[in-house]
Amino acid sequence: MRLLLSVVVILVIALLGSRLTFLNRRLPLGFKNILFTGAEYIFIGVILGRMGLNLIDARSLNNLEPFIIFGLCWIGFLFGLQFEFRQLKNLPRFYFSISAIQAFITFLIVSFAVYLSFRALFSIPKNTLLIMAITLGSVASCTAQSALAIVSNNYQFENRKLLALLRYISSVDGIFALGFFTIAIWIMPGVNNADFSLARSLRWFILSISLGILSALILITLSKTKFSQQEFLVFLIGTVLFCGGLASKANSSPLVIGFICGTITANFCRHRLRALATIIHSEKSIYIILLIIIGASWSFKLGYIVLITGIYFLTRTIGKVIGTFTATRIFRTEFYTPPALGLGLLSEGGLTIAIIINFKLLYPSLSDYLVTIIILSLFVNELISPKFILYQLKGFKKITKR
């Protein structure tokens, strides 16, 4: 009964929500951004979950695991589909280097700080701690595009190049986040393997990459002949399910393997745009479901974790600023870049949630701290990021409100 209720409630909210989230409302930019990213669905999840009505209990969440695997792989695949290398080359190549440096520095600062904080405040085994720190570092390195979209929807800019750079970084740095997250899983593939073994980790790494490539090969081969839209849907759903299932079987990340599959498809399949058009409509619904699930599975206890959340938030902001500053000084653009440009990259959004849910799937017993940190920082970041973007762009050129 509970599963029925939870599924129905989640589906109804997701379906209606996918329509409501993007409506225009007269609200301050920060709140608008929260609604735009759909972060309010975390609250709905909290109300339905174990901290609220317990309508979606632990058993229901467990039963929803196949859907979570599919949803994560679908998101990874969709994210990968957007990386067509030919299109990325349309902008200057050093933009990619700027994004990489920014992501790497943020990752390093956050991982290091979080590792030390956890070590000082909690007694957690070293390997576990390392995985948690790297995962937090990876989510810290990625940036959502929502705040930039909200700002550019509400304001006009004379300097479009700076905005384009921010947009580019926020659309690309997810690759590095997934890369760093892969390192985290690489250290301990599968929750039962507590000790690090290089041979096992290497085998797991090769296996994971191969599974992503194989899934993509199947899709590419299938779509080489003439096919109907119905058949294409079979190819896409079949491949994503297969890919997610393989990832789960190999104790790997459906998100990362889906991303590999998507990227290969984007670059070697003639029907990339058709695939994108077919699946993009479902993204909102799947994303909302994941938000509800993370809210429902959240278990918050007041304590040192709030302090670590503060440290995470602070070091992430510092990492973004230092990372972007360093990168834009190494690779100089033809236009002026403000020293604190990294403040325009605070929005966290979708991929962060997906990585954390994936972490929860792989290491359920370790995830409570991370979920708390991400949920709290996500709300703060979404609330402040539009203002910081405006602040960065305002300091440079006059912005006129539409």
Place this chain on the structure above:
Amino acid sequence: MLNKIISLFLALATMFFIVHAGLKLNQKNCPVLVLGFILIAAYCIGQLLEKIGLPGIVGYILTGLFMGPYFLKFYTSSAINELSFINNLALAFIAFCAGGELRLSNIRRILKPIIYYISGITLVVFTGVTLLIFSISNLIPFLRGLSPEVKLAVSAIFGVITVARSPSSAIAIISETKAKGPYTDLVLSVSVAMDVIIIMLFAVIISVCQIFIHTKDGMDLSFIAVLIFEIAIAFLLGYLLGKFIVFLIEKAKVEFAFVIIAMGFFVIEFSRLLGKYLHEVHNIGFEIEPLLICMAAGFTVQNFSDYGKNFLERMDRVSLPIYIAFFAMTGAAMNIDILRTGWLFGLIIVAARLILINIGSYFSGKLSKTSPKIYKNAWLGFITQAGVSLGLLTEVVRRFPDIGPSIQTILIAAIIMNQIIGPIAFKYGLKKVGETNV
């Protein structure tokens, strides 16, 4: 076609590597993997079979069967059980489609043939199979030594179950061949209507049989009133659901396929839980058939709104993955051990059923004055058998725990054969009358 063979090979090789290569991987069942693999493999095999003129759904069923626990062992029976909710969702989806395919204008036009075919086939098949089983009852081990009354009662159970057919297979073939025309309308209308009628007929026969098998004192016919009430409630709920779907199409522009699937899931679970609640808490045996609700909802959208065409088009867009998953699961759930045990009597029943359906439909067609092209080929469309028959067999086992499993073994063997033969025959029939549009 080469590309499909390569894709199939890649999927098979990957599965073989993951499942049989002895890697220390996650040992848990992985329904997502099974479903994804089944979709890809069944699609490829279905396409290969279509190339040689066989229906795709035979490929889907065979894929499910051969990749499963009896042959290649890529998944276990428990993994298939975990995916049983997919079957329920697909059945609900197919029931929505079945209702949506029934147009009142078409039914009115061919009402006379429909009535003739339903009555003719039911009468001939039921009587014929009952008499056949009764006459060979001494050869069937579990019937030997029973009294003639009990033998006759058991024979009647065989008779009633062989009357059932499978609208889901019919719809899948129609969708695959994009068939249209009087033959298609007739087969579909008769198959769908039979789904309702067979439930009522089964209830009557099984109650009569209970008197003979369990030597009860008298017959309580109040169940017929309950049954009629259950069906009426199902139609009423279906009508309301249909109106709600019309509202969704008109007003809320939501992801349609998602909504339909969610509704199907809700209807199935709601019916199950209501039945359980009434039985456990109030000791009332009242069960609403969820597929009837879905069918009535589809029928309402088609016939009592302006969105019938729109509804079917939207359903059609997502139907292929659902059909593939459903029929592949059906194949995967087939029990080969049962087939090994009951194949001989199953084969006899299949052969008899084929002949009797042929006779029944030939005379029904002649009497209702349908065109010779139709009545000579109509029987080909009435062979498919699946879900309803299996559901009825579960009920037989529940009511007669001593002899029920033996009846079930023989009839499941027959149903498995009909599941393979039926779609091939129907596709052949559609081609013969020239109503395919592929």
